[in-house]
Amino acid sequence: MSKAKERALVILGAGASIEYGIPATIKFTDIIETAVMSDPWVQSQQGDVAYKTIKRRLKRYLYNPGIVHFEQIYHCAHELIYLQRPNAGAVDEFRPILVPFLKDTSKTTSAALRALVGKLTEVIYDEVATRSAAPQRSVDPFGAFLTGLEATGIPRLYTTNYDDFALQAGPTLYTGYDRKGATETVFDVHGFWDHWCDPSLFFLHGSVHMSYSHRPATGPFADLVWFDDPLEARKSANFTGSSLRRMDGSEVLRTPIVTGLDKLSRLQQRPLPYFYAALTRDVMEADVIYVVGAGLGDLHLNTLLAEARSRAQPAPLLFVDWWDGGFDPHADPDRKSIEMFHALRIHIGGGGVPPPTKVGDWLVSSDKTAAIWGAGFHRFLQETSQHDAVRKTLKPRGP
Numbered sequence: 030m031s032k033a034k035e036r037a038l039v040i041l042g043a044g045a046s047i048e049y050g051i052p053a054t055i056k057f058t059d060i061i062e063t064a065v066m067s068d069p070w071v072q073s074q075q076g077d078v079a080y081k082t083i084k085r086r087l088k089r090y091l092y093n094p095g096i097v098h099f100e101q102i103y104h105c106a107h108e109l110i111y112l113q114r115p116n117a118g119a120v121d122e123f124r125p126i127l128v129p130f131l132k133d134t135s136k137t138t139s140a141a142l143r144a145l146v147g148k149l150t151e152v153i154y155d156e157v158a159t160r161s162a163a164p165q166r167s168v169d170p171f172g173a174f175l176t177g178l179e180a181t182g183i184p185r186l187y188t189t190n191y192d193d194f195a196l197q198a199g200p201t202l203y204t205g206y207d208r209k210g211a212t213e214t215v216f217d218v219h220g221f222w223d224h225w226c227d228p229s230l231f232f233l234h235g236s237v238h239m240s241y242s243h244r245p246a247t248g249p250f251a252d253l254v255w256f257d258d259p260l261e262a263r264k265s266a267n268f269t270g271s272s273l274r275r276m277d278g279s280e281v282l283r284t285p286i287v288t289g290l291d292k293l294s295r296l297q298q299r300p301l302p303y304f305y306a307a308l309t310r311d312v313m314e315a316d317v318i319y320v321v322g323a324g325l326g327d328l329h330l331n332t333l334l335a336e337a338r339s340r341a342q343p344a345p346l347l348f349v350d351w352w353d354g355g356f357d358p359h360a361d362p363d364r365k366s367i368e369m370f371h372a373l374r375i376h377i378g379g380g381g382v383p384p385p386t387k388v389g390d391w392l393v394s395s396d397k398t399a400a401i402w403g404a405g406f407h408r409f410l411q412e413t414s415q416h417d418a419v420r421k422t423l424k425p426r427g428p
Contacts, residue, residue, distance in 0.1 A: 034226075035182035038315035040330070042189055044322020044350050048407045049194045050165040051157065058099040064152045065145065076144035079106060079137040086135070103149050104290040106142045111279035113139050125279040143282075147267045150284050153191065154266050158237045158259035161192040170410035171198035177413070179228050185311050186230040187304070189327060191237050191286050193259075195230050202230040205300050206255035213242060213254045213261070216300040221307075231304040233330075235286035241265040252299045253285055273297050293329055312337045316426050321349045321406055325368040338374040338398075342427020346399045347419065348375055349409045356392060356403035358385060375399040388422050389415040397424045 047053055052060060065071055065080050083105045088094040112133040115124045175198055178184040186195055186202065196202060203224045206214045217224075232239065239253045240262035251270065256262040262285070272280035275294055287295045296305065312318070312333045325331055337343060348369065350356075358378030362370070369375045376394045377385045383395035390412070393400045400419050402409050409416070 035316040036311070036314055037178045037182045037184045037317050037319070038311050039184060039186045039319040039321065040323060041186060041195060041321050042323030044324070045406050046190045046192050046194055047322070048166055048405060049168070049192070050160040050163070051190070051192055054098045054100070055096070057156070060156060061099045061149055061152045065148050068148060071144050071148050074144035075138065075141040076148060079141040079145045082135050082137060099149060100289055103146060103288050106145045107282060107289055109133060109135060109137055110139055110142045121278070123278060126277045146282060149288070150266055150286065151263070153286060153288065154237055154259065154263045157191045158263065161194065161237065161259070164194060164197070166407055168194055168198040170407065171195070174410050175199045182316070183226055184228045187233055187308050188230065189234045191235060193236065193238060199228065199230060203227045204230055204255070205303065208255060208257060213256050215254050216252060218299070221303055231307065233301070233304055233308070234288070234292065238262055240285040241268055251283055292327065309333060315344045317420070318344050318346045319349060320346065320373070323350070325365050325372070331368055331372040335372040340427070342424070343374070343398055344426040345423035346373060346375065347402065348373070348399065349402045349406055351405035352403040356401045358392065373399070375401065377401055388419045391415060391419040393419065393422055397422060
């Protein structure tokens with residue numbers, strides 16, 4: 030089938046928002062810890078004690094204790110909730126199957142852990158919404174980049190971030206919601222696939238604009254709806270109803286933003302499965318792929334990218350991030366660079382790999398299917414001529 034326009038897939042990770050003011054993970058952890066320790070209600074539930082217990086245990090256990098961060102703490106708190114023994118009358122479908130084999134020695138209570146998880150969610154909303162309202166850099170260069178993509182193709186953006194900087198840069202992007210000034214809008218379940226050829230932006234892990242309805246009786250139970258005002262979304266961010274079931278008998282707390290280390294279990298809420306279905310198709314049909322600021326810790330996303338990059342003639346991949354001094358192909362490999370090499374097949378660096386060529390500040394792989402920009406997202410947006418030059422160097426996607 031012939032295509033009139035190039036499809037440009039853009040995947041935005043946490044690093045794409047840092048220059049606009051969203052704290053890096055460790056800084057965000059400090060902010061969350063301060064909020065947890067100073068909240069009287071969390072203290073009354075002993076959520077602060079649960080936080081300190083989890084952090085202390087992780088610092089003892091992890092090889093690098095200096096990197097204990099909020100996603101690890103959230104994950105532990107959530108999983109510990111479901112190590113609590115079920116009620117005596119619980120049917121087998123609601124009896125976590127591993128409970129008789131494990132012993133929780135943390136001495137935390139369900140109330141403390143739930144208070145902690147709820148507080149983490151609230152702080153993420155508050156911090157991200159506040160910083161989204163006052164970007165530290167102009168989003169105009171971001172908007173110009175999207176305009177350029179749209180002039181020649183169809184930009185399809187997928188973000189793991191909760192902020193709305195991408196939406197500020199491209200306010201007309203289709204999000205799966207009909208945003209026309211209503212207080213809250215439901216997901217466009219019937220029209221979603223009709224927008225396959227429209228410039229779009231989808232929030233893979235939720236957004237500060239997404240939460241639970243203030244009028245739950247008017248729509249499907251526990252679907253995520255859209256609020257133009259994040260303050261309205263914040264009001265219903267902590268769901269008080271039933272949890273999502275898991276196949277092992279445990280459950281997943283419903284939260285409108287997806288955090289922690291086991292994200293797959295939390296992606297059952299509409300519209301998130303639709304976004305992933307679209308991404309699965311987009312990643313295979315893309316003519317060019319941009320991966321911006323991704324830490325590559327979300328293995329489910331790496332799997333999709335690996336499928337696209339395993340083609341005989343893959344779409345060119347441009348990896349945009351920041352390294353102090355730029356990306357060094359001779360540096361000792363770390364977790365991220367290993368994922369770049371093996372999952373994304375960016376064959377720059379590593380034993381037996383031909384050296385990359387330089388195109389301006391870009392490093393281009395010897396097979397000319399991938400390139401790395403190591404000077405940060407904002408500078409990438411400013412250096413449009415370098416972007417054009419590297420695109421001409423890379424091989425186009427094959428049939």
